[in-house]
Amino acid sequence: MRPALGVNVDHIATLRQARGTTYPDPVEAAFAAEAAGADQITVHLREDRRHIQDRDVRVLRETVQTVLNLEMAASPEMLAFALETRPDTVTLVPERREERTTEGGLDCTGNADALRRVIDALRGAGIAVSLFIDPDLRQISAAQGLAVPIIELHTGDYAEAPTAAAVDTLRRAAVAASDAGIAVAAGHGLTVRNVRPLLEIPEIREYNIGHSIVARAALIGFDAAVREMLAALGR
Numbered sequence: 001m002r003p004a005l006g007v008n009v010d011h012i013a014t015l016r017q018a019r020g021t022t023y024p025d026p027v028e029a030a031f032a033a034e035a036a037g038a039d040q041i042t043v044h045l046r047e048d049r050r051h052i053q054d055r056d057v058r059v060l061r062e063t064v065q066t067v068l069n070l071e072m073a074a075s076p077e078m079l080a081f082a083l084e085t086r087p088d089t090v091t092l093v094p095e096r097r098e099e100r101t102t103e104g105g106l107d108c109t110g111n112a113d114a115l116r117r118v119i120d121a122l123r124g125a126g127i128a129v130s131l132f133i134d135p136d137l138r139q140i141s142a143a144q145g146l147a148v149p150i151i152e153l154h155t156g157d158y159a160e161a162p163t164a165a166a167v168d169t170l171r172r173a174a175v176a177a178s179d180a181g182i183a184v185a186a187g188h189g190l191t192v193r194n195v196r197p198l199l200e201i202p203e204i205r206e207y208n209i210g211h212s213i214v215a216r217a218a219l220i221g222f223d224a225a226v227r228e229m230l231a232a233l234g235r
């Protein structure tokens with residue numbers, strides 16, 4: 001089976017927020033992504049609202065026909081928002097206000113109790129929870145302890161230096177998670193070029209990709225950019 005593609009439409013909103021206009025609209029991008037064959041729409045509602053706004057998520061909840069995956073910090077504010085909007089999946093991510101993008105995965109080893117409270121509340125509302133973690137075996141066993149059905153491996157280090165060793169690190173983490181009965185997704189910094197070597201890791205069932213698709217869309221159109229990524233995934 002070929003991996004699923006979640007298209008992250010955050011940076012459509014980045015372009016809109018840069019000018020405070022009403023366009024381009026991430027909701028329109030989500031429609032286009034689904035029409036092109038995307039399996040999931042992913043958005044990150046950041047604490048500073050630098051791109052996606054609360055209203056975007058509310059409208060997407062009404063319009064997404066595939067799966068809506070909300071990336072968010074494990075904070076009380078975000079938990080309340082997720083319980084209200086009910087995305088299909090929540091991916092818990094670490095967040096620092098000053099970072100340019102999500103740097104590093106969530107530390108599930110030190111924060112297990114706080115994470116467990118958020119995971120339990122989401123699970124109780126019927127929302128599947130994924131944890132965005134580094135490809136580190138200690139994080140995989142901590143995720144196992146938290147009984148999540150899915151994890152997303154942070155591919156940022158791999159994207160910075162796509163070496164065979166970096167692929168191996170991701171492979172070991174993906175195999176460990178899969179052996180533990182946890183479904184494996186991956187994402188961050190992936191492009192049509194650097195995603196290809198990862199297809200040798202069949203345990204990775206889903207990719208969440210945003211920046212490179214939106215960047216390509218500016219030049220070749222959103223439909224073509226999503227289809228190009230699907231083709232890179234062998235779809």
Ligand code: PXP
Nearest residue numbers: 102132187188189208209210211
């Ligand atoms: N997955 C997660 C958990 C993320 O935080 C991000 C970035 O928001 C992505 C995937 C997409 O990363 P990129 O925009 O670099 O493709």
